[in-house]
Amino acid sequence: MNTEFEPKILAFVCNWCTYAGADLTGTSRIKYASNVKIVRFPCTGRIDFMLLLKAFAGGSDGVIVSGCHPNDCHYTSGNFHARRRWIVFRELLDFLGIDVRRIQFSWVSAAEGAKWADVVNKTVDNIRALGPYTEYRRAAEYLAGNEDVLLKEQEVTQ
Amino acid sequence: MNELRSKAKELLDSKAVDLFIGYEEGTRLPRPLIATSAEEADRLIFDERCTGNLAVYLTRKDLAAGGRKVGIVASYYAMRSISRLLDENQLREGAVKVFGLTQDGGLTLFEAIADVKQYLQETPAPSRQVEDEWAKEIAEMSAAERWKYWTGELSKCFKCYACRAACPMCYCTRCIVEVNRPQWLQPWAATMSNMEWQLNRVMHMAGRCSDCGACGAACPLGLPVHIIAHKMTEIVRQNFGEPTETGNVLSTFSPNDKENFIG
Numbered sequence: 335m336n337t338e339f340e341p342k343i344l345a346f347v348c349n350w351c352t353y354a355g356a357d358l359t360g361t362s363r364i365k366y367a368s369n370v371k372i373v374r375f376p377c378t379g380r381i382d383f384m385l386l387l388k389a390f391a392g393g394s395d396g397v398i399v400s401g402c403h404p405n406d407c408h409y410t411s412g413n414f415h416a417r418r419r420w421i422v423f424r425e426l427l428d429f430l431g432i433d434v435r436r437i438q439f440s441w442v443s444a445a446e447g448a449k450w451a452d453v454v455n456k457t458v459d460n461i462r463a464l465g466p467y468t469e470y471r472r473a474a475e476y477l478a479g480n481e482d483v484l485l486k487e488q489e490v491t492q
Numbered sequence: 493m494n495e496l497r498s499k500a501k502e503l504l505d506s507k508a509v510d511l512f513i514g515y516e517e518g519t520r521l522p523r524p525l526i527a528t529s530a531e532e533a534d535r536l537i538f539d540e541r542c543t544g545n546l547a548v549y550l551t552r553k554d555l556a557a558g559g560r561k562v563g564i565v566a567s568y569y570a571m572r573s574i575s576r577l578l579d580e581n582q583l584r585e586g587a588v589k590v591f592g593l594t595q596d597g598g599l600t601l602f603e604a605i606a607d608v609k610q611y612l613q614e615t616p617a618p619s620r621q622v623e624d625e626w627a628k629e630i631a632e633m634s635a636a637e638r639w640k641y642w643t644g645e646l647s648k649c650f651k652c653y654a655c656r657a658a659c660p661m662c663y664c665t666r667c668i669v670e671v672n673r674p675q676w677l678q679p680w681a682a683t684m685s686n687m688e689w690q691l692n693r694v695m696h697m698a699g700r701c702s703d704c705g706a707c708g709a710a711c712p713l714g715l716p717v718h719i720i721a722h723k724m725t726e727i728v729r730q731n732f733g734e735p736t737e738t739g740n741v742l743s744t745f746s747p748n749d750k751e752n753f754i755g
Contacts, residue, residue: 379715383695384676387688404747414745418732421751422698425727429631430687431639440755441701453755473643474684 341395341461343370345454346381348401350408351443358447367452367458370398377401379412381424386437391474396436396461398453403441413441435460435468496599496639500563501530509589511556513549515542520600526555538565538599541750545706547573547660551582558598563589565599568618569704571608573660576700578605580740582663620703623722630719640720642687644653644710651679655717658710668692690717696722699732699741701725 347353354373359366377383378401389397397422407413414424428434438457442450477484504508504527516525522542526549527533547570549555555564557658565576571592575585588711590602595615602608630638653669656662669677669689677692678685694701701735703725708718728741731749735741 359715384688387691388676390690391684411745414747414749415742417749417751417754418745419695420754421731421749422724422727423695424753425731426694426720426724428635429627429638429723430642430691431635431636431637432635432687433639435755438755439753455729462572469639470684473647473687474678474682476678476680476682 339462339466340423341369341458341466342393343396343398343454343457344389344394344459345370345372345398345400346375346378346385346389347398347442348380348408348413348415349373349374349376350351350442351402351406352400352450354444355442355446355450358444359446359448359450362447364447364451365478369458370454377409377412379407379409381416381462386423388435389433390467390470393471395464395467396438398438398456398457399454400442400476402452402456403443406443433464433467435464493496495635496565497533497536499591499601500527500536503563503589504528504530504533508561510560511555512536512563513546514538514565514580514591515544515546524549525665529669536565538593543705543709545570545573545658545702545704547577548658548706550574550577550588551663559587560589561589564592565591565593567593567704568612569613569702570660572617572702573704575609575612576702577660577663578609580700617703620705620722623703623705623719626719627723627726630741632722643683646686646690647683648682648713649689649715650713651681651686651689652712654710654712655690655707657741658706659693659697659703660706661697663692667695680726690720693717694720695742697721698724699728699735709738 356372381399386397401413401416404413424434440453442453504512512527512533514525514536515522518536522537522547522570527536546564546566550562561694571590574590578585585605588605590608591599592602592608592611594600596609630641633641677688701721701724703722704719707721708716732741
């Protein structure tokens with residue numbers, strides 16, 4: 335059995351550019367890492383920062399967030415709004431010690447099938463090198479680190 | 493202090509205000525007093541121990557909302573909150589009379605929030621040296637140390653939401669933590685959901701936070717949650733300059749926003 339660590343990666347992409355771009359990767363028969371699961375959103379502006387955190391708590395080792403290049407947004411300014419949010423969010427995550435290297439932001443247009451394969455492959459390689467993100471999942475557990483103490487408290491004294 | 497009392501009494505007697513929000517002597521520390529009559533206004537005090545942000549009461553439906561006129565005692569940072577609340581259409585101009593704490597330690601009566609805004613523009617903010625140094629100290633740690641520091645601090649949190657209750661900007665009637673479809677945050681007090689709550693709170697504060705520190709002061713465990721908010725103020729200032737009145741930082745954008753992490 336293959337015991338090498340296979341990273342789980344969740345990709346939040348916009349419908350109009352990156353999702354179409356990922357489609358192009360497929361129709362162009364470009365092979366890329368199969369570790370990624372794609373979640374389609376109407377726009378990068380729709381991608382709530384909580385979704386990224388939910389992905390980590392739910393077992394993702396890495397996250398890709400991708401959408402239209404600046405000035406190419408289907409809704410004119412969704413990606414500009416998203417960019418502001420990411421600037422702020424990323425610095426805040428870093429301040430709290432959450433591993434920002436595990437979040438890959440990128441712009442992939444509907445014509446950039448090859449770039450999408452590249453982004454995914456690079457991210458998978460990076461995350462493979464970083465290893466599984468167990469700290470986050472562990473901290474999300476209810477009893478994290480206190481199992482023994484709580485077990486003792488629950489003991490019925492004779 | 494006598495001047496504050498007599499002025500508050502005068503305002504209440506002449507019905508210029510319906511209630512007056514200030515401090516009275518508490519058991520250990522001064523506590524907020526919401527005076528509705530001249531007799532109650534006799535208990536008003538104000539000194540350097542009155543560090544809370546009373547602007548939080550201005551958006552309370554049972555107190556100040558509904559066309560009632562309010563007098564309030566405010567520190568520099570509370571005045572900032574009041575100005576911000578006006579920009580966000582949470583206050584009506586003319587409904588609030590502010591007794592602002594000025595640099596010389598005296599109280600000045602501002603009849604309109606426009607005057608408060610002018611004062612804020614002309615006056616430099618009081619020093620935030622302790623918070624600056626604290627945030628710098630944390631920022632200089634390695635990522636692993638920061639993770640250890642914050643999980644260590646936030647694992648103690650039992651989700652009482654005092655930080656939310658103390659914040660004048662947290663006035664949503666339906667907060668994200670009370671929504672369970674979807675359940676954005678786990679309701680139990682696990683380290684990560686505590687951290688996610690702080691991330692949410694502070695992200696929603698981006699560009700709106702007055703940096704008053706009331707969230708940290710309100711924490712019954714003394715967790716440094718105000719340092720996260722302080723850091724957010726710094727991040728916003730570094731990336732987007734001083735906050736403007738035209739909208740909060742995240743509801744607007746500039747095509748020239750600079751970042752270096754999008755591939």
